[in-house]
Amino acid sequence: MSDRLSIAFQGTKSGLVIAIDDTLPFDTMIASLSEKLDESGDFFANAGVTLNLGARALTEVDLKKMMKVVQNAHDLRIVGLKSDSPETVATAELVGISRISAASAHPGSAIPAQQNGRQTQQSIAVIESLPAAIIRKTLRSGQMYESRQAVVILGDVNAGAEVISAGDIVVFGALRGIAHAGAGGNENCIIAALKLEPMQLRIASRIARAEDKPGKSRGSEFASIEKDQIVIDKWSSTSYRLLSE
């Protein structure tokens, strides 16, 4: 029971971080994690979770077992992983976890202070944890699409319509309504559109609204968070490089 102290939960801007002491034996750790998640009740329901595993080395079987424990609890979803173990990082890439970064603090004792994955030096890979959902239609006023996956819309998102995704949102058409990317708290998500003329953009917990007299879009653009603000840039053929910095 005392082991439970070695598993720390902390709500952050980018969602829930679960830091797990890397010195705990695997089976004990799984039991404690499960117990602790049960205790939390619905408190973290639907949250995006980043696991901080410290230097723990995990095989694919073990990592999947661990993900199952987390995902079965209250609809939590794993959106990222912090690890100092090359083996665990390789495993995480294999099972398709996004936002893998270094564990920048000792797990169990403290939660990593910085949450911006882009600034992490040892950032290795940015791959989506889930395949993208592709919507081949225009979302019209009053219609709403919500997904845990990244969302690609082959059509327009009209004013009065809303798209919500735990990942990125890409609109191959005009975005005139509301888009909320990184809805689980992931601030690294982007919103891109061939015509970006939205009413509102939301990334993680940040909101930007259109100017009161918006101009017309001048070609493909994307929104991302820079220095705690949603900023809009032109989307060029090299823009993707910024995303994996």
Add this chain to the structure above:
Amino acid sequence: MASKVFVITSGKGGVGKTTTTAHLGAALALSGKKVAVIDADIGLRNLDIVLGLENRIVYDLVNVIEGACKLSQALVRDKRVEGLSLLPASQSRTKEAVQPEQMKALCDELREQFDYVLVDSPAGIEGGFRSALAGADSAIVVTTPHVAAVRDADRIIGLVEAAEKGSPQLIINRMDMNLIKKGEMLDQEDVVEILAIRLLGIIPEDSAIVSASNKGEPVVMNGKSLSGEAYRRIARRLEGEDVPFIELSSDSGFFNRLKSMISSN
């Protein structure tokens, strides 16, 4: 030829559903088709006034549905336009008096006697709209070039598509070229770009429509008005003809209008 049932709808009120139903119905009838127009705005009956037929109503749609009369007894024939019949709404009842299945059965019965059935939908997205939509094969969405009307039209198009009635066709009503020229109104391209459905026609802002509606004489019966010509062309497009759009200019002087009518004929 198999008959077609269209619902004329818009979401927003006051954009010209009833006027469009009346004029399109009259234009189709004038081209030799047998047309029934149904007023599905139960409790807020208007179509009879626009067509100038309110004095002839004996039975109404709710009477037919409740079995108080036969369909043929409730249909009011237009004496001026041969082939045009009106099934009036009840003024004393509410939308709840008609269920979608009943509307569907009614439309199917009318199909057997008419080439076209046009259902004038009430405003809104609730039960009244759903009933009006139930019997239709597809929808004609009416909007004005105003942001609020376009937003509601977009909502309605989404509902029509969700009801698997196919992609609706669009009529832009009350297009005011003077306001567009000043940049104070959405233009035709803006509206079509947002709604992204087939444009069936554009009706210019025309004071003749207002007086005609009050008099109960559809402008399509008057050969001169530009709006009447616009409705006649929409009727031809529904018949599958490829007709050019009327050229609208900001100068609405008579000679310019006449010139544009002649040149686009």
